[in-house]
Amino acid sequence: MINLRTRIAVAGILAVSAVTVACSSMPTTAAAAVKSEKERHMAPDFTLKDANGGSAKLSDYKGKVVLLDFWATWCGPCKVEIPWFIEFEQTYKDQGFAVLGVSMDEEGWAAVKPYIQDRKLNYRVMLGNDQIGQLYGGLDALPTTLLIDRSGKIAKVHIGLETGKDGFQNEIKSLLDAPRASVPSSYGVMPAWLTGAR
Amino acid sequence: MCLLLTGLCPLGLQAQGSGALTVGQIDQSSVKRGSTFTQKIPLHLKAGFHVNSNAPADDYLIPLRLTWALGKVISEGVDYPKPQLENYAFSAKPVSVFSGTFTLETKFKVAADAPVGAATVVGKLRYQACNNKECLPPKTIEVQVPVDIR
Numbered sequence: 394m395i396n397l398r399t400r401i402a403v404a405g406i407l408a409v410s411a412v413t414v415a416c417s418s419m420p421t422t423a424a425a426a427v428k429s430e431k432e433r434h435m436a437p438d439f440t441l442k443d444a445n446g447g448s449a450k451l452s453d454y455k456g457k458v459v460l461l462d463f464w465a466t467w468c469g470p471c472k473v474e475i476p477w478f479i480e481f482e483q484t485y486k487d488q489g490f491a492v493l494g495v496s497m498d499e500e501g502w503a504a505v506k507p508y509i510q511d512r513k514l515n516y517r518v519m520l521g522n523d524q525i526g527q528l529y530g531g532l533d534a535l536p537t538t539l540l541i542d543r544s545g546k547i548a549k550v551h552i553g554l555e556t557g558k559d560g561f562q563n564e565i566k567s568l569l570d571a572p573r574a575s576v577p578s579s580y581g582v583m584p585a586w587l588t589g590a591r
Numbered sequence: 592m593c594l595l596l597t598g599l600c601p602l603g604l605q606a607q608g609s610g611a612l613t614v615g616q617i618d619q620s621s622v623k624r625g626s627t628f629t630q631k632i633p634l635h636l637k638a639g640f641h642v643n644s645n646a647p648a649d650d651y652l653i654p655l656r657l658t659w660a661l662g663k664v665i666s667e668g669v670d671y672p673k674p675q676l677e678n679y680a681f682s683a684k685p686v687s688v689f690s691g692t693f694t695l696e697t698k699f700k701v702a703a704d705a706p707v708g709a710a711t712v713v714g715k716l717r718y719q720a721c722n723n724k725e726c727l728p729p730k731t732i733e734v735q736v737p738v739d740i741r
Contacts, residue, residue, distance in 0.1 A: 466651045467719055468726040469681035497728065508651065534725040553725030554680070 426549065427564050433546035436461070436539065437528040441495065441519035444502065444509055449493065449519050452545060458485075458568040459541040460492045460561070463521065463532050466508045467498070470554045471536040475512055477558040481565060482516040488569050489543065492516035495525065497535060542568050611640045611720035611727055615692075619737040625703040627667070630736050632657065632695040634716075640727075641688035642718045644674030648687055653719035653729050657695055663705035664712045664738060670696040679723060697736075705740050712736040 436459075440450040451459070462478060464471035475494075482492045496505045496518060509518055526532040529539075538561075540549040549564055556564075615633030622628050636642060643652045659666035672693050676685035699712065714736070719729040 465726070465728075467653045467729065469652075469679060469686070469721055470724055470726060471681075473681045499729065504651070532728075534727060536725070555724065 426560065427540065427542075427567055428548050430542075430546070433542065433548055435545055436541045436547050438545075439525050439528060441521065441525065443517050443519045444506060449517055451493070451541075454491055454493070454541075455545045456489065456543055456573075458490045458543055458565060459539075460490070460565065461539040461541055462492065462494045463497055463529065463535055463537040464494060465497045465535050466504050468535045472512075473554055474536055474538065474561075475514065477561060479513065479515050480558075481561065485565060485569065490565060490569060494518040495521040497521045497526065497532060540564050540568060542571065543573055610730055610732075611637045612642060612716075612718050612730075612732070614716070614732065614734050617734075617736055619709075619739055621739045621741060622664075622699075622701050623741050624701055624705050624707070627698060627700045629696055629698050630712075632697065632714075632716075632734060632736075633692065634689075634695065635692045636690050636720065639722045640720045641675075641677065641686075641690040641722070642720050644687040644689055645669075645671040646674070646687060648684065649682070652686075653717070655689065656717045657697070657714055657734065658717075659697065659699075659712060659714040662710075662712065663702040664710065664736075664740075665700050665702065666714075667698040667700055670698075699736075701738075701740060707740050710738050710740055712738060 436451060438450065438452045440448050443449045451461070460478060460481060462471075462474065464475070478492045478494070481490070494514065494516060498504045498520070501520060505518065505520060508514075521532075529537070534552055536551075536553065538551045539547050540551075540561075542548045548568055551561075613635050615635055617630070617632065620628055620630060642655050645654050645656065647654050655671070657669045672689065672695070674687040674689060677688050677690075678685050697714075712735070714734040715731050716734050717729065717731045720727045
């Protein structure tokens, strides 16, 4: 007959095993879904005109996590993601996050500006061109969405509707939660009150 | 097999265009000056892809459009087939599309003073293809119809 102590020990082992099995069978975590820092490369810099006539430069966003979305008004699958991105901008903008949309519409602002108004886009939209298409590998399919970490490196590329809203959200959170040590010093000298120096 | 690279391929035997949409074989038509004729343009889309029809419901979508250059063989209009109404995750309402293999038709009139002999009628086909998850940039391909004018 198995005594009480043995039964407690076996129950403990089973419990630990159960937790181990449960953890190993969980879906891939967001942290694993983005590239490791070693695998990341700098996002090619560009300057484009935005819908308000201003100049938007990608490198000005260093220090923020950026969701860079290449899209077009004629792209059906892009329409699925845009409401998510509107929500992400609203939710995370105060945590050092920004959505940048680059429209690849050949018809230019005449097509894009009404769309921005219709869909109530709350993030910065720029007009792309062939040069930026080449810079980012041709952009053969839309949507193409990149997640760029605080140091300006590409942490994830999504081509087409390959991930859902939750997938994007988890990736954004993991990048926002990552240590800020990798932000290049060229971004600027942080004030003493921010660094904790006295 | 004809030699595509050396240009020794008889007219009408080669597929035109590349990418998601290709134009099928178009045989040479023998036509009389002053007559009319109808030309079929067979099109084939890659599996899984669709193009918007000539009359998509959404103004933002790019319609399929075939236009012909002006010349002695004049287009009198393009007939598009009846589109399919498909449901996609990205649209709340059905989308008017073509997929698989389908055929456009153009009625041509040959001018009474058209020069006798071989000629090529050139058109442009503009389309924009997508599948369930992604879209390809809009593309314009050339369509050539070989004719022998008598």
